[in-house]
Amino acid sequence: MARLLPLALFGLLLAGCADAPETTGAAPEASGETASGFDAQAWLAEAKGLRFDAEGSEMLDEASGDEIDDAGxxxxxxxxxxxxxxxxDEAVGWRRACDTYIDENGAAVYEPTPTEGAHWARGTLDVGLITETEAVVAVTCDFGAYQGSYALVRIRGDRATLLRAPATDENGQPMDASETTFSTPSWDRLTDRVVTTFGRARGIGDCGNFITYALASGDEMELSEVRQRACGDTIPDDIPPPEAWPVVYTAE
Structure with a gap:
């Protein structure tokens, strides 16, 4: 099964976390271009009401904001x-992107998830609208004990584009490699074309990383800022929000 957490989180984990999977070979290149015949706007019109909280296994009705009971x-x-x-997936290849991770040497490793071994939430969608015709879509790749991993696809005009971003190492510094899977995204700043992700290094969420990306013109998101907090031996009484964690990297 593909690695759930980006490489940057692994240096923050406590003992007892699962080992990374063995490599199975170099990753084939995921296509970032829209396949011929895919109508991006027609697809968005059908998908734009879907909001799925995989973290809480709750499907939301966009019109009412009510939870749909017993999402499953x-x-x-x-x-x-x-x-x-x-x-x-036929348009941009998100499954291949989901099953590709960056190892400690900055190499992309492809480890396909068998259909029978996939989490039931794989392929659920959370659509964040920028405008009525532009959106970023989080596609659930996999889900572990307390968080998921996601591929991000940008819909704009007649194009659907698989988003990439510079991978970060365990110290939160950019690597000479691009990653195509992300920790839990937030759409709070999406209208400003900013995407943030929160990666928990343990379930309580007191450590991990908080990364800010800027949407650029192509398929590469720009790495704007990385905030990171290491896991301690004890759980703090007051846990600062990840937006207030120490900055370990900022773009010049």
């Missing part, structure tokens, strides 16, 4: 999202 593998909205995700 057999629910209609889950199946609808996964059908749309299958169309999107």
């Amino acid at each position: 593998p057999d629910e209609a909205e889950t199946l609808r999202a996964q059908a749309l995700a299958a169309e999107l």
Whole structure:
């Protein structure tokens, strides 16, 4: 199964976390270009109401904001999202992106997830609208004990583009490699074309990283800032929000 956490989080984990999987060979290149025949705007029109909180396993009704009870593998909205995700995979190859991770040497390693071994939430969608015709879509890759990993796809005009960003090492510094899977994204600043991700190094969320990216014109997101907090031996009484964690990298 593909590694759930970006490399930058592994230096912060406590003992007892699962080992990284053995490598199975170099990763084939994931396509960032829209496949011929894919209608990005028609797809977005169908998908734009989907908001899935994989962290809480809650499907949300966009119109009312109400939770759809008992979100799970057999629910209609889950199946609808996964059908749309299958169309999107044919266009941009998010499954390959999901199953590719960056090792400690900065090499991309491809380890495909067997269909029978995939988490039921794989392929659920969380659509963040920038405008009515532009969006960033988080596609759930996998899910562990307390967080998931996601591929990000940008819909703009007649194009769907798989987003990449500079990978970061265990110290939060950019590597000479691009990654295509991300920790939990937030759309709070998306209208400003900013995406943030929060990676927990343990379940309580007192350590890990908080990364800020800027959407650029192509398929590469710009790494703007990395905040990071190491895990201590004890749980603090007051846990500062990740937005207030120490800055370990900022773009010049």
